[in-house]
Amino acid sequence: MFYKFHKxxxxxxxxxxxxxxxxxxxxxxSAVIRNIYREALTQxxxxxxxxxxxxxxxxxxxxxxxxxxxxxxxxxxxxxxxFDRVYLQDVMVxxxxxxEKEKAFFKSSVGKQEVPICALGGSVGTGKKGxxxxxxxxxxxxxxxxLGREKVQGKVVxxxxxxxxxxxEAFLAYRDAVNQRSSGAIEAAKLGAVxxxxxxxxxxxxxxxxxGSTRYEEGVTKIPAAAISTNxxxxxxxxxxxxxxLEFNFKMNPQTLPDAPSHNVIGEIKGSEHPEEIIxxxxxxxxxxxxxxxxxxGTGCMQAIEVLRLLKVLNIKPKRTIRAVMYMNxxxxxxxxxxxAEVALANKENHIxxxxxxxxxxxxxxxxxxxxxxxxxxIAKWKELLVPYGLNxxxxxxxxxxxxxxxxxxxxxxxxxxxxxxYFEVHHAASDTFDRVNQRELELGGASMAxxxxxxxxxxx
Amino acid sequence: MFYKFHKxxxxxxxxxxxxxxxxxxxxxxSAVIRNIYREALTQxxxxxxxxxxxxxxxxxxxxxxxxxxxxxxxxxxxxxxxFDRVYLQDVMVxxxxxxEKEKAFFKSSVGKQEVPICALGGSVGTGKKGxxxxxxxxxxxxxxxxLGREKVQGKVVxxxxxxxxxxxEAFLAYRDAVNQRSSGAIEAAKLGAVxxxxxxxxxxxxxxxxxGSTRYEEGVTKIPAAAISTNxxxxxxxxxxxxxxLEFNFKMNPQTLPDAPSHNVIGEIKGSEHPEEIIxxxxxxxxxxxxxxxxxxGTGCMQAIEVLRLLKVLNIKPKRTIRAVMYMNxxxxxxxxxxxAEVALANKENHIxxxxxxxxxxxxxxxxxxxxxxxxxxIAKWKELLVPYGLNxxxxxxxxxxxxxxxxxxxxxxxxxxxxxxYFEVHHAASDTFDRVNQRELELGGASMAxxxxxxxxxxx
Numbered sequence: 066m067f068y069k070f071h072k073x074x075x076x077x078x079x080x081x082x083x084x085x086x087x088x089x090x091x092x093x094x095s096a097v098i099r100n101i102y103r104e105a106l107t108q109x110x111x112x113x114x115x116x117x118x119x120x121x122x123x124x125x126x127x128x129x130x131x132x133x134x135x136x137x138x139x140x141x142x143x144x145x146x147x148f149d150r151v152y153l154q155d156v157m158v159x160x161x162x163x164x165e166k167e168k169a170f171f172k173s174s175v176g177k178q179e180v181p182i183c184a185l186g187g188s189v190g191t192g193k194k195g196x197x198x199x200x201x202x203x204x205x206x207x208x209x210x211x212l213g214r215e216k217v218q219g220k221v222v223x224x225x226x227x228x229x230x231x232x233x234e235a236f237l238a239y240r241d242a243v244n245q246r247s248s249g250a251i252e253a254a255k256l257g258a259v260x261x262x263x264x265x266x267x268x269x270x271x272x273x274x275x276x277g278s279t280r281y282e283e284g285v286t287k288i289p290a291a292a293i294s295t296n297x298x299x300x301x302x303x304x305x306x307x308x309x310x311l312e313f314n315f316k317m318n319p320q321t322l323p324d325a326p327s328h329n330v331i332g333e334i335k336g337s338e339h340p341e342e343i344i345x346x347x348x349x350x351x352x353x354x355x356x357x358x359x360x361x362x363g364t365g366c367m368q369a370i371e372v373l374r375l376l377k378v379l380n381i382k383p384k385r386t387i388r389a390v391m392y393m394n395x396x397x398x399x400x401x402x403x404x405x406a407e408v409a410l411a412n413k414e415n416h417i418x419x420x421x422x423x424x425x426x427x428x429x430x431x432x433x434x435x436x437x438x439x440x441x442x443x444i445a446k447w448k449e450l451l452v453p454y455g456l457n458x459x460x461x462x463x464x465x466x467x468x469x470x471x472x473x474x475x476x477x478x479x480x481x482x483x484x485x486x487x488y489f490e491v492h493h494a495a496s497d498t499f500d501r502v503n504q505r506e507l508e509l510g511g512a513s514m515a516x517x518x519x520x521x522x523x524x525x526x
Numbered sequence: 527m528f529y530k531f532h533k534x535x536x537x538x539x540x541x542x543x544x545x546x547x548x549x550x551x552x553x554x555x556s557a558v559i560r561n562i563y564r565e566a567l568t569q570x571x572x573x574x575x576x577x578x579x580x581x582x583x584x585x586x587x588x589x590x591x592x593x594x595x596x597x598x599x600x601x602x603x604x605x606x607x608x609f610d611r612v613y614l615q616d617v618m619v620x621x622x623x624x625x626e627k628e629k630a631f632f633k634s635s636v637g638k639q640e641v642p643i644c645a646l647g648g649s650v651g652t653g654k655k656g657x658x659x660x661x662x663x664x665x666x667x668x669x670x671x672x673l674g675r676e677k678v679q680g681k682v683v684x685x686x687x688x689x690x691x692x693x694x695e696a697f698l699a700y701r702d703a704v705n706q707r708s709s710g711a712i713e714a715a716k717l718g719a720v721x722x723x724x725x726x727x728x729x730x731x732x733x734x735x736x737x738g739s740t741r742y743e744e745g746v747t748k749i750p751a752a753a754i755s756t757n758x759x760x761x762x763x764x765x766x767x768x769x770x771x772l773e774f775n776f777k778m779n780p781q782t783l784p785d786a787p788s789h790n791v792i793g794e795i796k797g798s799e800h801p802e803e804i805i806x807x808x809x810x811x812x813x814x815x816x817x818x819x820x821x822x823x824g825t826g827c828m829q830a831i832e833v834l835r836l837l838k839v840l841n842i843k844p845k846r847t848i849r850a851v852m853y854m855n856x857x858x859x860x861x862x863x864x865x866x867a868e869v870a871l872a873n874k875e876n877h878i879x880x881x882x883x884x885x886x887x888x889x890x891x892x893x894x895x896x897x898x899x900x901x902x903x904x905i906a907k908w909k910e911l912l913v914p915y916g917l918n919x920x921x922x923x924x925x926x927x928x929x930x931x932x933x934x935x936x937x938x939x940x941x942x943x944x945x946x947x948x949y950f951e952v953h954h955a956a957s958d959t960f961d962r963v964n965q966r967e968l969e970l971g972g973a974s975m976a977x978x979x980x981x982x983x984x985x986x987x
Contacts, residue, residue, distance in 0.1 A: 102692070103692045106691045106692050106693075106694075107691050230567045230966070231567050231568050233563065233567075233916070233970070235966070268966060428889070428945050428947055430916070453694070457913075457918040484889050484945065486889055486966045486967050486970070487964050503947060503948050503951075504730060505696070505729060505947045505948075506948070509694070
């Protein structure tokens with residue numbers, strides 16, 4: 066397109082002037098929020114900070130060297146911004162290691178075909194010889210039950226129910242498909258299967274296997290569980306139709322090591338009037354081992370740090386204490402989120418709100434709020450100030466995994482909700498790299514979070 | 527992130543059930559719209575059609591072989607879908623050719639430095655020897671005027687005002703910067719400059735020069751005008767501060783050939799009750815020669831075709847005639863848009879609405895409407911049906927370049943408005959490739975357009 070003038074857009078961009086009749090001497094909220102966005106978009110630091118985290122540190126699964134480096138990096142980064150206090154919170158984390166790269170192939174009428182797989186997080190190994198077995202393909206646990214032990218025993222169960230693309234909101238498609246990954250190995254083992262292969266949680270067709278936690282159940286044999294790329298799943302499914310007796314071979318030898326020491330990383334700006342009231346904003350610092358963990362969840366961490374930096378550089382002195390928390394171990398244990406809540410409880414800290422960014426660094430669409438209806442209504446009142454920035458969806462909903470353990474009658478748990486369309490193409494896969502993050506989208510997210518934190522701090526909840 | 531349940535999202539996804547108490551026997555609008563999205567997201571064809579257009583045909587500047595191939599391709603594509611009528615509309619178009627790849631360099635204290643440039647569309651050439659001259663850098667035409675002829679004569683004017691990243695809506699940043707590209711050569715030549723180098727219209731820093739139309743004025747010398755990549759602009763600016771006398775060398779030899787015959791491509795489904803009332807939906811088929819023209823505007827074309835295909839496959843029989851139009855020559859002449867309106871006028875056709883998609887194939891955010899306040903209000907009434915799909919911004923605003931010539935007192939001109947954040951990274955540059963388009967975002971756009979067309983057709987305007 067060449068050039069068009071959009072009154073609509075202009076109207077949105079300048080709608081803050083509606084609010085400018087407020088108290089003189091003190092900036093109206095609309096102007097403060099405009100300044101937050103301006104600073105983030107013109108002098109923002111989150112993008113370059115994320116570049117470092119992704120490209121210089123990279124994967125940072127709990128217990129790994131990368132995770133330790135990320136702890137040190139974010140600690141020093143927040144110190145460099147001169148926050149009032151920066152500290153580490155000890156937490157013991159699971160320590161699972163993938164070992165050498167997984168291999169999988171099968172033979173069909175057209176010869177040997179390798180397919181990309183990766184062990185699911187927490188999976189046991191196949192042993193050095195690997196596993197070779199016939200395959201039974203199912204779309205659901207119900208279908209698996211109906212097949213029964215006779216048809217499953219000794220086989221590899223191939224869970225191949227795609228994420229449902231008909232959902233507008235991609236997280237709903239994830240919700241409906243993810244039990245295959247999280248519990249497939251249990252259900253398959255109950256019927257005597259020797260392995261579980263799960264179609265990657267990915268709405269697109271490509272060659273990346275997507276990992277993610279899988280669970281085992283006491284009293285049920287632990288069988289190896291792997292994700293297969295969506296293209297690999299399609300290929301395998303086709304070949305199974307052509308030759309139902311084909312044998313699937315896979316080899317992987319991950320290990321669960323003893324729990325390892327790690328840390329949550331916390332930075333704070335002390336409140337000037339009610340320092341005992343705490344507002345926390347955060348993301349998780351760990352990532353899966355396959356990925357740079359750009360969208361999951363480097364963006365959330367760098368946005369949380371940016372929130373505090375924006376307040377500081379804009380000389381917005383919060384009344385309440387604002388904390389940025391990089392939680393450790395969201396991906397395979399949630400130990401960091403739990404530890405943070407435990408310590409808060411032990412110290413009788415008064416958290417009035419917790420905001421989490423863990424849905425990718427995409428264009429902001431809103432916030433979902435897990436709190437009493439009154440508090441949801443209090444936050445929704447600010448909609449007029451936030452809609453000019455695309456934050457249309459401000460309503461009751463889930464908060465987030467890491468802040469969940471803080472839940473009580475008083476706190477507002479809030480999830481930052483960016484556009485969801487692209488998230489599952491990179492989620493838990495090697496494709497979750499820095500170059501998939503758009504600078505403006507990331508910065509708009511950080512500014513949106515800062516705007517909300519500013520309002521919560523100013524008016525309380 | 528691992529897994530969270532979002533009530534907010536569920537509420538949005540199922541809000542159409544609110545409408546389900548409507549007439550039985552006939553589907554409520556909410557259900558029809560849900561079906562449109564479901565079909566687009568599960569059986570959509572726009573993505574594979576776009577893949578062909580981008581990767582098998584590629585660049586298609588007016589008058590080029592690519593443009594001719596794109597005409598044939600979209601004609602055959604619409605015929606294959608069995609639309610009631612598919613036809614071509616003759617139009618003569620400008621025929622500008624870039625010639626061999628442009629070269630630019632300068633010498634500074636650190637030696638010879640090449641920088642990526644490209645001729646602006648319509649520019650004259652430098653001659654085979656190229657141009658070598660000192661550089662005067664300005665941020666605005668006002669600054670250029672103040673320098674005056676004495677300081678500009680015989681030099682290359684370097685227009686280096688960046689797009690302003692502080693805008694939330696990227697099109698506003700474009701609006702504020704693009705006069706450098708469209709009129710820089712005129713303003714520079716008026717003061718005796720020998721060339722114009724314009725910072726690319728790109729919010730990101732990278733190495734792609736972004737082309738786009740430049741104009742000349744009768745009575746003012748035509749001087750060669752080129753875009754320089756944003757990284758190149760930053761480098762040149764730094765080196766000019768270090769050594770203001772550095773000489774810039776560039777060579778490019780584009781040519782303007784005689785006008786060439788080309789076509790708009792039109793497909794239509796005839797209305798069952800009011801065939802004389804026409805609703806048109808379209809995008810432009812031409813692209814710049816440097817790019818695959820994925821977001822600009824392959825997506826708009828493929829979405830327009832998809833709108834008709836969705837209606838047909840879902841057995842939605844429109845009362846009015848629905849036309850998909852692939853306009854030729856939006857980029858450097860708008861001949862197709864003008865021709866379409868001329869023919870409509872000559873044939874006394876009654877267009878009640880025209881919808882254009884020419885802002886990229888990104889996640890839908892809304893529609894901007896150029897029509898009487900009553901008609902804007904009529905369309906805004908449907909918001910409740912469209913908000914569940916993220917179409918929050920439905921308000922008065924610009925329609926679009928190609929549909930502009932249709933403007934009269936009765937028609938509603940409507941621009942499809944997707945998220946704008948990423949558009950200018952690819953706009954008019956070699957980076958505008960198929961792989962930058964997300965399938966779901968593209969499909970949601972086509973479905974959004976189909977939903978609006980369905981409502982306009984059913985209720986009139």
